[in-house]
Amino acid sequence: MIYVIADIHGMYDPFKILVDYIYKRASKTEQVSKIILLGDYIDCGPSSKQVIDLIIKLKTDFDTVTLFGNHEEMLLSFYHKTFNHVKTGNFWLSYNGGLQTILSFYPQSILFRKEQFPNEKMISDLLHYEDVFKLEPEYLDFFDNLSSTYQIKLNQSDKELDLLFSHSVLSPRFSLEEQLAIKDWKGLYQFLDKNSCDLEETHIWNRQLLTHQLKDNLTVIHGHTPTRYYRQLTKLLKLWEDEENSPFVVREKKNRKLVQIDIDTGLIYGGALTMLAIDDTPNVENIFPYYVSVDPKKGFRHKLFAKKELDLT
Numbered sequence: 001m002i003y004v005i006a007d008i009h010g011m012y013d014p015f016k017i018l019v020d021y022i023y024k025r026a027s028k029t030e031q032v033s034k035i036i037l038l039g040d041y042i043d044c045g046p047s048s049k050q051v052i053d054l055i056i057k058l059k060t061d062f063d064t065v066t067l068f069g070n071h072e073e074m075l076l077s078f079y080h081k082t083f084n085h086v087k088t089g090n091f092w093l094s095y096n097g098g099l100q101t102i103l104s105f106y107p108q109s110i111l112f113r114k115e116q117f118p119n120e121k122m123i124s125d126l127l128h129y130e131d132v133f134k135l136e137p138e139y140l141d142f143f144d145n146l147s148s149t150y151q152i153k154l155n156q157s158d159k160e161l162d163l164l165f166s167h168s169v170l171s172p173r174f175s176l177e178e179q180l181a182i183k184d185w186k187g188l189y190q191f192l193d194k195n196s197c198d199l200e201e202t203h204i205w206n207r208q209l210l211t212h213q214l215k216d217n218l219t220v221i222h223g224h225t226p227t228r229y230y231r232q233l234t235k236l237l238k239l240w241e242d243e244e245n246s247p248f249v250v251r252e253k254k255n256r257k258l259v260q261i262d263i264d265t266g267l268i269y270g271g272a273l274t275m276l277a278i279d280d281t282p283n284v285e286n287i288f289p290y291y292v293s294v295d296p297k298k299g300f301r302h303k304l305f306a307k308k309e310l311d312l313t
């Protein structure tokens with residue numbers, strides 16, 4: 001089985017429940033062949049450091065793929081003082097929960113000795129100081145080496161399925177090859193330069209609903225956009241209504257091919273943390289047997305990845 005989780009956002013407790021579930025399954029002779037984490041481990045919630053510690057442990061016990069999301073990109077841009085770091089820093093610290101991450105990793109930061117909330121000028125002034133944000137080498141190494149996307153080919157009955165894991169949706173505006181060639185956050189900046197585009201258009205921010213597969217039999221599995229947002233959007237288009245905290249699935253209208261599956265069920269917006277199970281047994285009949293989710297209010301749920309959810313259009 002392959003397990004996929006997205007958008008943990010510094011919320012250690014629900015993440016730990018999912019991780020315990022994986023260990024339990026693995027101890028009961030289930031083969032856990034891979035864990036794929038789709039980014040946004042940090043920010044907003046209080047326990048970003050604890051979340052990263054648990055991911056580092058997972059990496060030693062399982063074959064674990066770790067992608068970066070837009071929140072890791074903001075941290076890296078601020079930390080490494082890239083071209084845009086003052087603007088990004090302000091955006092990250094003031095509007096995207098970055099302060100909680102710095103508090104979690106580096107509570108002695110000069111930021112917490114100031115009495116006002118950060119603004120662009122303050123950040124620009126503070127960046128001359130050394131003790132704004134420091135990461136221990138183990139953590140810096142973790143963030144620096146996050147991957148951009150990940151791909152797996154699986155056989156379901158007689159078809160070959162190509163699963164593409166990404167923080168968010170890849171853009172139909174750029175060639176698929178070029179987007180897949182991005183290896184890490186540095187590669188992402190080269191991509192931005194080359195295509196003169198903004199981060200919002202890339203696979204860590206893009207919120208598009210695709211109408212067609214980007215390539216034949218290719219399904220994008222992603223997080224980043226709470227499924228509630230897509231449900232509201234498509235409700236207006238009269239396409240879809242369903243309970244909020246389940247994966248959101250898009251199929252091609254004509255031939256029902258799977259286009260994208262969003263598993264961000266909006267934990268930090270009062271939703272749940274969801275984990276998708278993928279059965280990678282060769283030629284299995286159903287590669288998406290179930291998902292599990294932890295809702296801080298309603299608790300743990302184990303649900304079939306129901307047929308209903310595969311009927312968007």
Ligand SMILES: [Mn+2]
Pocket residue numbers: 040069070071167204223224225
């Ligand atoms: Mn995101």
